[in-house]
Amino acid sequence: MAAQSNEPKSRYLQYLEMVTGPLEDKRRYRQYKARIKQLPQNYRTAAEALERYLMLLGPADGAGAMAMYEDLVDLFEQSAADGTPIRDIFGEDPVEFVEAFVANYPAGQWRSRERNRFTSAIERAAGEDTTRQDRTE
Structure with missing residues (x-):
């Protein structure tokens, strides 16, 4: 990555970045x-x-998503170089793979928290004793 300049950004660049x-x-x-x-x-x-x-x-935020995409392309480049079959990368359930992958990034952790919170709420509403913890703290 290129080092960022210490010079302040022009008003045009500031405005452009605010918009885009x-x-x-x-x-x-x-x-x-x-x-x-x-x-x-x-x-x-x-x-x-x-x-x-x-x-x-x-995840929808730019910087977090870019870190995830860069890690994914690293994975695919290494897999291609090693000749790893596609199915060996994803396993039998590609959705399970991607959900586990996303959970490793801060922007994806909200999904796991909300999934657990939702499941716990349904269990409580059904009168079931649950040992799951809501991560609402």
Whole structure:
């Protein structure tokens, strides 16, 4: 990553980033997309499908999402270099894989908390004794 300049940003850049978001995130996204395009076809197809899923159901914030996408492309690049079959990356349930992967990132942890909170509330409403803890603290 390039070192950021200590010079203050121009008013134009400040306004542009206020409207469009940080330019650094956009640069990182373009680099990520370029890396995806370099993958062998079957890995690229799987990575693009995973990206589409995450765009709809994954974390939405720019910086957190970019860290996750960069880790994913690292995984696919290494898997392609090692010749790891696609099914060995995802296992039998691709959704289970992606949900476990997303849970490792701060933006994805809210889903696990809310899933646990929801399940506990339903169990309490049904009069079931639950040992689950709501993580509402």
